[in-house]
Amino acid sequence: MERYSPQDIESKWQKKWEEGKVYKTEADASRPKYYALEMFPYPSGNLHMGHVRNYAIGDVMARYKTMEGFNVLHPMGFDSFGMPAENAAIKHGVKPADWTYSNIENMEKQQKKLGLSYDWDREVKTCDPSYYKWTQWLFELFYKRGLAYKKKASVNWCDTCGTVLANEQVIDGKCWRCDHEVHKKDLSQWFLKITDYADVLLKDLDKLKGWPERVKTMQDNWIGRSEGLEFNLEAPELDTSIAAYTTRPDTVYGITFLALA
Ligand SMILES: [Zn+2]
Incomplete structure (x- = not known):
């Protein structure tokens, strides 16, 4: 019996799928819509088995809905802006952009090898100016309407690294990267005034019919009024x-x- 050879069979078909854009989604009013969105991974460099499990389940859903006749939109993207890129740049002495984009490229290759049914034409990279111009646009709206404001707040600060640290990066009062003592520092930071919406957010929790009480209580606590x-x-x-x-x-x-x- 002939052995299954993934290198030959899968790469042949994946190439065909990509060239034929078989997973491209066009607007089609004649069919019901279905939006299959999994989480966008952080481009740490390589997919791990947690990614594979998550994206395999999403892919099964998307394919099942397609077979049921839905016009399925199944996009992929990268949550690629922020502190991890800064930290990696410090650690490896490379530009954050170079590091981030080369990791994205590698992870896309891995996702394509898995044969996941994404419409790559709709890919989103949050570190890309074509994406973050919209978050900037939103921020400006918040600012103009008095919903974004600046104030001093205390953060975890490492003098050696010259960076802010998240709570989970402070281990026994020391920096996870360089082991130096972390101290609190007052830094000027931006805040969004979500407290203005606390009442309406709380009131509208009642509209969530069929949601578990547990989840609603969590929301309630998060709003924190x-x-x-x-x-x-x-x-x-x-x-x-x-x-x-x-x-x-x-x-x-x-x-x-x-x-x-
Ligand atoms: Zn440090």
């Missing part, structure tokens, strides 16, 4: 008072001690 009052605790020994907030003012009279973090 709470009603309470601010009050001052007098500390005569220190000749000062300490501002505090509580959602349960009725329990304030039971306070026996105060811990300041």
Whole structure:
């Protein structure tokens, strides 16, 4: 019996699929639409088995819906902007753009080898000016409408690396990359004023029929609106008072001690 040779068979058909653009999606009002969107990977350089599992499941869905008669839009892209590219550039001494684009190229090759049914003409790379001009456009709208504002906030800072670190990059108070002591630094940063929408977001959670209570509670907590009052605790020994907030003012009279973090 002849052995299955993936190198011959798969590369032959994948080439045909690519040349014939068999996964290209055109607008077609005569068929129902189906949008199959998996997550865009971060271009770390190589796909791992977690990617393969995720994208194989999405691919099965997209193909199944196509066979059911849907006009399936199945795009792919790369979530490729941000700190990991900066960190890799520092570590390897290369430009962030060179590093990012060569990783993307390699991962596209791997995705194509897997035979995934993407419409590559619709590929999105978030590090590309053709994409981020839209996030800039959005930001400008936020800014003009008073919904983007600047203020100082404290971040994790490593003096040796000269970078901000995410909480998970601080291990036992030290920088994950160079092992130096991390300290808090006040930096001027941009914020979006989502608090303006807290009430409407909360109210509209009721419209989510059939959603698990657990997920709605998570959303509720994430929005984080709470009603309470601010009050001052007098500390005569220190000749000062300490501002505090509580959602349960009725329990304030039971306070026996105060811990300041
Ligand atoms: Zn460091």
